[in-house]
Amino acid sequence: AAFAQTAETGTPVPFADLVALLERIFLRHGTSERVAAILAENCASCERDGSTSHGVFRIPGYVGSLKSGWVDGRAEPTVEEAGPAFLRVDAANGFTQPAFLAARDRFLEMVRDNGVAVMAIRNSHHFSALWPDVEPFAREGLVALSFVNSFACVVPPGGKAAVYGTNPMAFATPVAGGDPMVFDQAASSMANGDVRIAAREGHAIPAGSGVDRDGKPTTDPKAVLDGGALLPFGGHKGGSIAFMIEVLAAALTGGKYSREVDWSAHPGAETPCTGQLFIVIDPERGGTGAFADRVAGLIGNVKEAGQDRMPGERRYARRARTLRDGIPLAPARLAELRALAGD
Ligand code: NDP
Ligand code: PYC
Structure with a gap:
């Protein structure tokens, strides 16, 4: 993503292992096997390609939707x-x-x-x-x-x-x-996911990206998320x-x-x-x-x-690298995912 920094350090996880871990998380939170397999592959692919704003960062959100009954993980x-x-x-x-x-x-x-x-x-x-x-x-x-x-x-x-x-x-x-x-x-101006990553990591967002709850321009991601807007x-x-x-x-x-x-x-x-x-x-x-x-x-x-x-070239280069070397995941993130999987 343009704003979120793609993690290049951390524990290298093979793509297939990440898919299997995410699949266990989805299954444990009430999806069908088919849905778990599809979402795990999709989300791991985002992490593999460095689409950080929609990679494993999103797993707690998927789980939140499933646990709250907002989404049907077994829908036909x-x-x-x-x-x-x-x-x-x-x-x-x-x-x-x-x-x-x-x-x-x-x-x-x-x-x-x-x-x-x-x-x-x-x-x-x-x-x-x-x-x-x-x-x-x-x-x-x-x-x-x-x-x-x-x-x-x-x-x-x-x-x-x-x-x-x-x-x-x-x-x-x-x-x-x-x-x-x-x-x-x-x-x-930017994805909501990138605003949330900026808020979590304590970065300002670029000027001109968003406004606070009073409609005033702001570079504070928390002000955008707390009643403001992009x-x-x-x-x-x-x-x-x-x-x-x-x-x-x-x-x-x-x-x-x-x-x-x-x-x-x-x-x-x-x-x-x-x-x-x-x-x-x-x-x-x-x-x-x-x-x-x-x-x-x-x-x-x-x-x-x-x-x-060209658009896509960064992803393809990162895909080739992570398929060879593994997908780097911060230890805390990996621990969080394993806990969600009940490992
Ligand atoms: P970015 O601004 O990061 O990237 C947009 C596109 O521009 C990508 O194809 C990217 O290619 C390309 N690109 C980025 N920088 C350059 C550059 N310097 N030169 C040439 N091409 C470049 O995307 P956004 O932040 O707008 O969105 C991030 C993701 O969030 C998207 O995948 C989007 O689908 C997702 N999203 C999903 C939503 C949903 O409702 N499901 C809502 C909003 C966003 P590359 O990928 O190779 O870097
Ligand atoms: O990053 O803007 C976003 C987003 C909204 C829904 C899913 N992703």
Whole structure:
């Protein structure tokens, strides 16, 4: 993440061991085996790739939601065909990723048959990064876009009350001869997870990121979390993107708007229950026969022009390193995870 420091020191834990440890935590707190396996793989992948704001730091939040009864760790999603290229998925108050994966095979058939398809997921708790959802599509030769809304913690530009969530969007495209190009970014100045990490570690946040409870600019993460709010990135332009994501991920799917998320009766809950939209396109339907080469060419142009790093490259480099050397986890964090697993 842009702000949180990725831990590079600590006990190196092999990826498979981290997945197994997280799986035990989910199972111990009431999920089905399938849900535990999916969430453990997803969360360990975030930690592996250095997506620190959505790695193991989030495990107490997942547990809080499960323990408080806010989320159903055993939910059975339902998948409904709303047209030849439109799937509607009701996650039934469960986590989003198991609902998404339950529909994914049929969704891929729709994309192949029609050149494009939409998946609209509702009643779903997404508490992770989005890149794990979209990167695999690009590895299968497809272009993928996804949008999620979260919970009200972002004020519209010039506004006083939080209306939007941090509302991430992700884009993935195949690239000839290389890994997919994937960007995955919040519509806010920074992710709420990074604000929480800053508060925990006693760092200020960058000027212009957020406001306190009186609407005054602040660099104190605790003031943002305690009645304040984040700002959209890029002023009114980020505000419009946050708006679009509320429309696509909530109004269109039937999920809740970020400002409708009300977990006040579930102390400890942290996973917003909203919606997620996917739009996946088969780029071969463009008829150029050279799509992935063209994208590789564009990346070449961007790099020649002076951009030293494409989105996704940092993650891939860290993935290669941690798969070889293990994922460094601070001893206190590892102890906390083992305690949650009942080890
Ligand atoms: P960042 O600002 O850290 O990164 C955004 C994107 O920009 C990433 O693809 C990143 O690539 C890329 N990037 C970062 N720095 C550079 C650079 N110098 N040059 C080129 N590319 C760069 O992300 P955010 O803080 O906005 O979001 C962090 C995570 O939080 C995301 O994964 C998001 O999905 C998640 N999130 C989830 C929410 C939810 O409701 N589930 C809500 C809000 C956020 P790379 O990854 O390779 O560094
Ligand atoms: O980091 O902004 C965030 C976030 C919200 C929900 C999940 N992550």
